[in-house]
Amino acid sequence: MNIIQQFIAACLMAFVGIAAAQEAAPVNVGDKLPPNVRTLLIQEMQAVLTASQTILEGIVKGQHELVAEKAEGIHNSFILKQKMTPEDRKALMAAVPSAFVQQDRAFHKLSADLAVAARAEDQAQERALFGQMVEACIVCHSRYAGGRFSGLKNSE
Template sequence: MTPAKSVCALTMLAAILAASPTSAGDGPQPVGPKLPAKVRGLLIQEMNAVLDATHDILDALVRGRDEVVAEKAQAIHDSFILKQEMTAADRRAFRDAVPEAFVARDKAFHELTADLAEAARDRDRARQHRLFRDMTEACTACHARYAPNRFPGFGE
């Protein structure tokens, strides 16, 4: 590579790096603080219920209790709190406050829990383990991007 070309490549890289956090919109974007207090409270209740169910799933996985894995994964899929307690107005406020990509991520997460419930009903252990890993990766990825305010560990 000639010196002129390498300088050019470096300049371009610097420009891309400088532009990416804002223009590509892929930096952390805390959603909690943007929600109305009631809706945020429901989201937090839901998250704690999801964490409890995730503990129960791990417990059931290591005991080979497929029926409990199926029940708990299905319960996460069916949404404990958000779906049941949000009014139409709350739902609109939620949609208005969060980015589209957050909604898509939440949907993908819920699909994984449905797949996990299905794998458990099929008694397919290898698939249950794979999906449980994918599920916990989905928690982490969403928190790192959308809840660094709540989980400062991801900012370090």
């Protein structure tokens, strides 16, 4: 390799290094949102936490109706549907990676499935779906709520 080739190779390696570092850096999508949209996201999260706590109680006590009701509540709290003006929605879509939107959709789909399982009083399915929901909280928080929950390790 002549000196120019070496220089180009070094630049490429530095560039790849920077790209990798950016990839690994914690991202908090909340920081990228307009303040009113961030408030909606945080309100949704607090409602989701309260509903999830009640769902846990419903599952362990066999209160299927309660589980169905709270799971539907989570489904309906869908940030992409609720309380958002078309402008808010545009701002959200512009600010967050599409993978975040997909994870949010997948999470809300799980809550809809949980409501169906609870209406059918399918105890095993309720437990499995709730487990997947908890997993979804952790995956999304470790990827997209960077800095907020420093105890979370990256999970797949």
